[in-house]
Amino acid sequence: MTDHDTSTSQNIKYPHWQREFEAALLEGDAQKLRKLVDAAEAAIFLRSQALVECAQGHEEQQAISDAIRTLRDIQREKLGYPDWNKK
Amino acid sequence: MPKKRVLLVDDNSVVRSLVRQLFELTPDFEVSGEAENGRDAVEKAESLKPDLIILDLSMPVMTGLDAAPLLRKLLPDTRIILFTVQDGPHVEQLARAAGIHAVVSKNQLASKLILQARAMLASIEQEHRPSKFRTAS
Numbered sequence: 001m002t003d004h005d006t007s008t009s010q011n012i013k014y015p016h017w018q019r020e021f022e023a024a025l026l027e028g029d030a031q032k033l034r035k036l037v038d039a040a041e042a043a044i045f046l047r048s049q050a051l052v053e054c055a056q057g058h059e060e061q062q063a064i065s066d067a068i069r070t071l072r073d074i075q076r077e078k079l080g081y082p083d084w085n086k087k
Numbered sequence: 088m089p090k091k092r093v094l095l096v097d098d099n100s101v102v103r104s105l106v107r108q109l110f111e112l113t114p115d116f117e118v119s120g121e122a123e124n125g126r127d128a129v130e131k132a133e134s135l136k137p138d139l140i141i142l143d144l145s146m147p148v149m150t151g152l153d154a155a156p157l158l159r160k161l162l163p164d165t166r167i168i169l170f171t172v173q174d175g176p177h178v179e180q181l182a183r184a185a186g187i188h189a190v191v192s193k194n195q196l197a198s199k200l201i202l203q204a205r206a207m208l209a210s211i212e213q214e215h216r217p218s219k220f221r222t223a224s
């Protein structure tokens with residue numbers, strides 16, 4: 001949990017997707033977790049589209065990359081997704 | 088010219104819906120079906136016989152990389168585009184090894200997916216045209 005302590009806080013730096021992402025991080029119930037991960041992924045996808053043409057978005061894009069990596073770990077470890085990178 | 092049939096494969100229904108809207112705005116394509124994981128895609132592809140498959144990488148049950156070789160075996164003429172947030176040379180290499188024709192990042196504008204799809208299907212038209220009508224490349 002320590003890795004995510006900086007983001008799970010009162011300060012929402014990236015309002016387009018951070019709340020959804022943090023909700024997924026904090027969920028323990030697998031049924032609800034799948035929905036929250038899907039919602040976070042969708043929010044991140046939509047925000048990524050908006051950031052493509054935004055010159056100031058580098059820091060947020062890096063935060064998105066980190067969030068995507070975390071969501072993949074959750075999918076694999078808690079939701080039983082197969083590991084595509086196993087080969 | 089008949090519309091090209093597209094099968095959308097992604098575990099996220101919001102992403103599927105957005106990509107569907109994008110293809111439906113384009114007169115060259117019609118979305119003939121959706122699947123939510125690789126196994127579902129293989130089952131549906133057999134009956135839908137799409138011209139193009141838009142395939143996510145990370146999905147439950149069966150990943151895009153595991154589904155791609157099965158889809159290629161089933162439908163050798165169908166083109167497959169991996170549409171994923173995981174881009175980079177490593178994914179490109181794995182995708183090529185799985186028989187995927189192109190990789191488009193979800194971190195780029197989604198309209199790039201349409202451009203790639205058009206380019207890919209134009210190349211099929213070119214291949215199927217009698218040789219005397221082919222454009223020199």
